Amino acid sequence: MIATVREVGMQWSSVVGYGVGCGAALSVVFTAAVFAGAALSRDFLLNDYPPAIQERYGRPKSARGRRVAVWFGVVVWGVAGLPLLTAAMVGLDGALDGGLTFLPAALCAALVFATLALWDLVVLDWIIFAGLRPRLLVLPGTEGMAEYRNLRFHLTAAIKGSPLIAVVGLVTGGIAALLA
Template sequence: MNLGMSIAVNGLVLSVSLTAVIVGTLAVEPRLLLRSYPADIRRAAGAQTAPERRTTRIFGLIFLLLLIGVPAVSTGLLERSRGGDMDFLTAFLNGIGILSCFNAVDLFLIDWLLFCTVTPRFLVIEGTEGMAGYKNYRFHFRGYIVGTMLAAIASLLIASVFVLL
């Protein structure tokens, strides 16, 4: 498999998987993703309860396993398809390409389209209806920038592991 195909296929796999986790979590209980909401909504919603924090950790672990696991497994498969010979740049580009696919889906489809534009009832936390934070595109863009930096760091780590092993 070539690098472009690896990024496209695995970027799609990661994006679909994490979108399902995010939207599924919102549909079950939007308060589980309270830390991802703008400050005005977080303040109005109040702190998470102990059971919400426990459930948030479970969903967070699933999210993290997918977020790191898919690019790592993809990089391993790409290395194997090249007969075990892969340079640092290729491993880095594979990881950041896959993570960037999801970061873009998260910004454009989940945050801006679903959260800010459509704002379906299932993601509105009780008592926060109509708050300005639901239309805060800038908040989500800042999250995208942070996500880009974290994707670069994670990709550097993944690439380092594959080049050193």
């Protein structure tokens, strides 16, 4: 049976809805984890600061910062990311005629990660980190540095990380296709 244009459109709107919706939920968890991590150890994201800020800070990430960074990864990816991605795939499987296949799974997963990446760049990096600069995210001894407002640094980092969007999509799509 041939699907109508409306049926195909509804199928893809489900893919986009689940991808962006779960990506938004992951973005909220990610934001909360950034602030919780900074409250526990302000240097836990030291390697993500512009080089001039790292240089002026003048010390390596503390042992506590390394532990917090590990727990940040566990919470964001293990406790939130994987379950949200799984929920997106399960929900999408029920929403699509014929079940979940590689392409919708890959696109949905890529949208989850792309939503998080865009949120991280625009909201966390540009608005909060560069614009508002809450004391909690400013490393001691680096207050007032112009590099905190370097929007290009954050954009470049986001572009460098963007291939992960495709990797997450392809791996998730492959796993979904294998399990279907």
